[in-house]
Amino acid sequence: MYGQWRGPLLRYLLALGLPKADAEDVGQEVFLALCHHLHRDGGRENLRGWVFRVGHNLALQRRTQLGRTVEPVEVLDPAPTPEELALLSCRRERLQAVVAALPERDRWCLLLRAEGLRYREIAEVVEISLGAVAAALARSVGKLAAVEGR
Amino acid sequence: MKHCTDAELMAIMDGEGAREHLEGCPHCRARYAELAGALREFSAIHRGGRPVAWWRYAAAACLLVAAGLWLMRSRPELPNAALTPGATRPMTQAEVCVALAQDDDRIAPRAMAEQVFAKYGIRNPQPRAYEVDYLITPALGGAEDVRNLWPQPYGGSVWTARVKDALEDYLRKMVCNGRLELATAQEDIATDWIAAYQKYFRTDQPLVEHAGFVKDRPWE
Known part of the structure; x- marks a missing residue:
């Protein structure tokens, strides 16, 4: 799950406008929360939706804490x-x-x-x-x- | 005639809506193709442009991961999502399943194939070394469009054009057996055909019997 969803989640958090370090923090918080959720025998239906929902909410909280609306950063792919x-x-x-x-x-x-x-x-x-x-x-x-x- | 709302069309894309109206309504099929195509294309640009760069700027601890992702990004067995996001024709599930045999054996026009090689920076491609492959096969409603074509090598990896051909064949059977939505098949194969193969055949590596699977013709 971590390998499968980490990349898409981080990309989404960055696109929401979080600075890289904050997006990484939030990503870690989400997967930590997922571990707790699973450890507590939380529901296992649609865990992808769960991951994105928690990430989305944490990202909005983080933006509020940062006290400003951060514009999404354009990051060009170095491969092409x-x-x-x-x-x-x-x-x-x-x-x-x-x-x-x-x-x-x-x-x-x-x-x-x-x-x-x-x-x-x-x-x-x-x-x-x-x-x-x-x-x-x-x-x-x-x-x-x-x-x-x- | 009352047409489907966008919400109804999007439910159909996710396999939740009733398709009957769509089957008989060219207007709704066109709108469906427009919505699905635009979202798929945006997704390809969005996904193709960011993840590698993320790792590029990450801490040194992520260097190995970044190298792995870079290698994956440049793997020749996967198309460049920005150059080849995939493109579809407005076809219904039923139309795909009664499509003529020509769709199973459609080769890209030579001029278009040469355009594809040029886009990928391949000069003087070796005969029989590549298949100019439809990312979304015409047998699944893929369009004859340069955005849906890429030069897929036969060698260099176990994930060959023949293995992809086997996947295309299997997906079409699933679609026509009603076990898979056409839009899902199109999206899965356009997003990452290797991941789709692993998902549908439930294997990490290509099955032995698919190594020699022959459907499409090589570039000559």
Whole structure:
């Protein structure tokens, strides 16, 4: 579980705007909490949703403690070649600008979906209805498509 | 005719909604493909652009992990998610399952294949060394689109094009037997086909019988 979900969770926490050190702390807290949860014979249904829900809530608390809204940090992948980067950078920047400008709840839904969560899981993490998740994602898709010129 | 709401379409994507209307409504199929395609593409860009960099900036204790992730990122048996996020046609489950045999044997047009090699920086590709592979196979509704193609080598790893062909065949059977949603199959194979293979065949390594599996033709 740790190996499978740690990367996606950290990516989500970073995308929420936590500084790297804080995202790592929160990630550790989540998996520690998961250990306690399992040790206490807590429910084992949909543990991925559980991990993201706890991570999401801890991240919001951490942001409040930091006393400011931190803008998501753009971290470029060092693996692509310079040619690939040149091709991708404009598009990535456009998409990131759209994502950054989304209402916060819409952004959460989009980022959670990008990490592979199902709609029901997203609704549980963000604590909104399935219909609200669908509406948020549809709005985001519309804005992404508009910036892509589709 | 009353059409599906976005919420209903998204429920169908997760295998929770009723598909009957979708089967007979081109409008809803198109909207379904638009939503699923846009979300999949964003997911590929989002996932492809961040995790390695995260480790790059992590503490020295994570160096080995970072190296492992970098190697995984550059493994030739997986496509570059930014160049090849996958693309689908607006097809229903039923349409996929009655698709013509040509979908099972579709090869990428030569000009498009050359474009793919160029995108991946491969000059003068060796004949029969690669399969210009549809990430989402046409037999599962994959599109003839450069975003859905990548040069998959036959050698260099146990995770060969033949092993992926076996997975594609198996996923289509599952979809057509009603044991797997088409959108799930498309998403799983586009996200990480090796992880999908391990998940569906319940194995860490390719099965012996799949090493010689032949379906698609090599690049010549």
